[in-house]
Amino acid sequence: MTANRSSAVMAQRHEAPDSLDDFPTPPWATRSLLRVLRTHGEVLSDQYAWEPACNRGYMAKVLAEEFAGVHATDVHEYGWDGQDGVADFLIDWGQDVPKVDWVITNPPFRLGAEFIRQGLRYARRGVAVLVRTSFVEGVERYDTLFQASPEAFVLPFVERVAMWKGVLLDPDVKVWDAERGTMKSPTSATSYAWLVWRRGEDGQFTSDTRFGRIPPWRRLxxxxxxxxxxxxHLRRPEGALL
Known part of the structure; x- marks a missing residue:
């Protein structure tokens, strides 16, 4: 999909790079969602997706494996040439909004609820967000989001999704731990889940929440x-003793 250069797109937040939630998504985590959606009857090859926090494109590129088209935007320029434009997803897009069936993203944690509400406004078919499992907690999010707009699916990963700030790392490839002076496997103490909202045949978002688990599909x-x-900076320095 082509970039939208309208004045609406250019009226956006200006985030300092060090304020961004820069945690690239491992491709297998996105493929897990697509596998679940297909299981529930979604014909993704006939649909269009919007990834509004595309970062370096790791999620958008996986979405493009199955969707008919993917619109990829972000409030920051990360240097990925597949990004359709620097655009603030949270503005009022009006008539300039891309026509998409799904909004799928790994949103900034502090803006997760806002991203979801905006996605529900514009997605013709559904919204899926990758969040920390703790995101489902909290009275404020219940009052302002979940009570009126419950998810169709809550899908926690049984296997940890290793996400590091600013870099995508293979959990099977060890990296240098400068503090300890040794090599270590990339791991994460944080648990994640996909939350999915989906419209029914009547065009309304499903109000009954179903719980499922994403099996240990990383290697698959x-x-x-x-x-x-x-x-x-994460490679073993020359001469370092192991």
Whole structure:
């Protein structure tokens, strides 16, 4: 899909780079969602998706494996040439809004509820967000989001999704831990889940929430080339003793 250069798109937040939730999504985690959606009857090849926090494109590129088209935007420019434009998803898009069936993203945690509400406004078919499992807690989010707009699916991962700030790392490739002076496998103490909202045949979002678990699919759904080379600052220094 092509970039939208309208004045509405250009009226946006201006985030300092160090304020961004820069946690790239492992491709297998996105493929897990697509597998679940297909299981529930979604014909993704006939639909269009919007990834409004596209970062370096790791989620958008996976969505493009199955969707007819993917519109990828972000409030920040990360240097990925597949990004359709620097755009603030949370503005009032009016008539400039892209026509998409799904909004699928890993939103900034502090703006997660706002991203969901905006997605519910514009998605013709459904919304899916990758969030920390703790996101489902909290009275404020219940009052302002979940009470009126409950999810169709809550899908926690039984296997940890390793996400590191600013870099996508292969959990099977060890990196240098400068503090300890040793190599270690990338891991995460944070648990994640997909939350999915889905419209029924009547066009309304389903109000009954179903719980499911995403099996340990990391090895099954990881493909060659999914992970970039380990950045220099995480490689073992020359001469370092192990």
């Amino acid at each position: 759904l990881t493909r060659p080339g999914d992970y970039p080379p380990v950045p220099a």
